[in-house]
Amino acid sequence: MPHPFATHAGVRRLVTAAIAAPSVHNTQPWRFRLNGAAAMELHADLDRRLTVIDPRGQALHISCGAALLNLRLAIRMTGHRPQIEFFPEALGRATLLASVRAVDAPMPSLEQAELYAAIPHRRTNRHPFSKRLVPQPVRRELMSAVRTEGAALALPGPQTTAYLLSLVAAADERLASADEYVAELARWTPDRACGDGVPRYAFGPRPSGRGVPMRDFGLAGPVPGRKAEHFTARPQLGVLLTKGDGPADWLRAGQALQRVLLTAERHGVSASLLSQPLDMRVGASTATAPASHGHIQAIIRFGYGPPVPGTPRRPFPEVLTRI
Numbered sequence: 001m002p003h004p005f006a007t008h009a010g011v012r013r014l015v016t017a018a019i020a021a022p023s024v025h026n027t028q029p030w031r032f033r034l035n036g037a038a039a040m041e042l043h044a045d046l047d048r049r050l051t052v053i054d055p056r057g058q059a060l061h062i063s064c065g066a067a068l069l070n071l072r073l074a075i076r077m078t079g080h081r082p083q084i085e086f087f088p089e090a091l092g093r094a095t096l097l098a099s100v101r102a103v104d105a106p107m108p109s110l111e112q113a114e115l116y117a118a119i120p121h122r123r124t125n126r127h128p129f130s131k132r133l134v135p136q137p138v139r140r141e142l143m144s145a146v147r148t149e150g151a152a153l154a155l156p157g158p159q160t161t162a163y164l165l166s167l168v169a170a171a172d173e174r175l176a177s178a179d180e181y182v183a184e185l186a187r188w189t190p191d192r193a194c195g196d197g198v199p200r201y202a203f204g205p206r207p208s209g210r211g212v213p214m215r216d217f218g219l220a221g222p223v224p225g226r227k228a229e230h231f232t233a234r235p236q237l238g239v240l241l242t243k244g245d246g247p248a249d250w251l252r253a254g255q256a257l258q259r260v261l262l263t264a265e266r267h268g269v270s271a272s273l274l275s276q277p278l279d280m281r282v283g284a285s286t287a288t289a290p291a292s293h294g295h296i297q298a299i300i301r302f303g304y305g306p307p308v309p310g311t312p313r314r315p316f317p318e319v320l321t322r323i
């Protein structure tokens with residue numbers, strides 16, 4: 001098979017897979033730079049950083065990590081394997097997160113092929129999930145997917161779930177009264193589906209009464225036609241944890257997040273995120289950890305939801321440059 005960086009079609013396939021990744025409020029804070037045919041560089045696009053919501057750049061790095069996992073899988077599909085140097089020039093070029101080479105390798109495993117196939121189908125699902133429980137073998141696979149990437153996934157029981165939901169609710173209340181936060185959120189929830197941001201059709205319904213405090217994307221004002229629906233107060237949550245809490249850990253968390261989301265998709269399990277307790281944090285997130293297992297990088301809701309449409313992405317030429 002030709003080297004994946006050697007042809008326009010090959011590069012397009014890789015970047016298209018990478019940018020299908022989830023990103024905080026669909027900011028797509030990434031750029032790819034092709035260094036001849038030798039390496040593909042992943043850069044953070046600091047113009048797309050959420051300076052109020054994400055002052056440390058945690059969500060930005062997690063988003064870029066998710067794109068990196070997709071890029072790795074796409075390279076595996078070409079009969080190559082990715083060889084990655086993380087933060088190769090951290091001091092000189094602060095935006096350069098990873099430099100990825102593609103070296104010859106045997107064909108991918110069935111699991112890798114299935115994860116790759118799941119990339120275009122994975123979506124954030126903000127609808128109520130059915131009462132059906134995520135079976136134990138699937139839960140084990142979700143944990144294993146995260147472990148593969150050097151992070152941990154805790155699947156809390158009812159008590160910790162209630163505690164986590166109370167944190168989300170408290171954070172929601174705090175954030176709703178922060179004007180700068182509401183203004184930044186409004187900028188990324190436009191009233192039209194363009195190349196980025198969370199379109200209104202993806203908001204999902206408002207929760208009626210008490211239940212899962214889903215993120216209220218309608219903070220900046222009511223959304224006409226948006227209905228209220230009942231969400232279970234006992235969702236299957238997953239808490240993604242890392243040992244450290246710096247840029248390298250966030251990049252790892254992003255890869256783990258995307259691997260678990262693709263694994264869920266492979267099993268027909270829907271997912272959405274509840275990041276409110278992590279928003280606007282200026283310090284490490286240890287205080288919100290359910291146990292002393294590490295730093296919370298993501299709170300995920302798993303279950304079985306209705307089909308939802310995909311969200312827009314910026315066109316491929318906008319995110320790729322060549323040197």
Ligand SMILES: Cc1cc2nc3c(=O)[nH]c(=O)nc-3n(C[C@H](O)[C@H](O)[C@H](O)COP(=O)(O)O)c2cc1C
Binds near residue numbers: 062274311
């Ligand atoms: C780091 C990170 C944090 C996120 N936080 C939330 C969140 O709190 N609430 C939510 O509904 N979606 C959240 N999302 C999902 C994004 O809004 C979603 O990925 C983006 O809008 C693109 O849509 P898609 O996932 O359907 O492709 C988050 C995604 C990432 C990567």
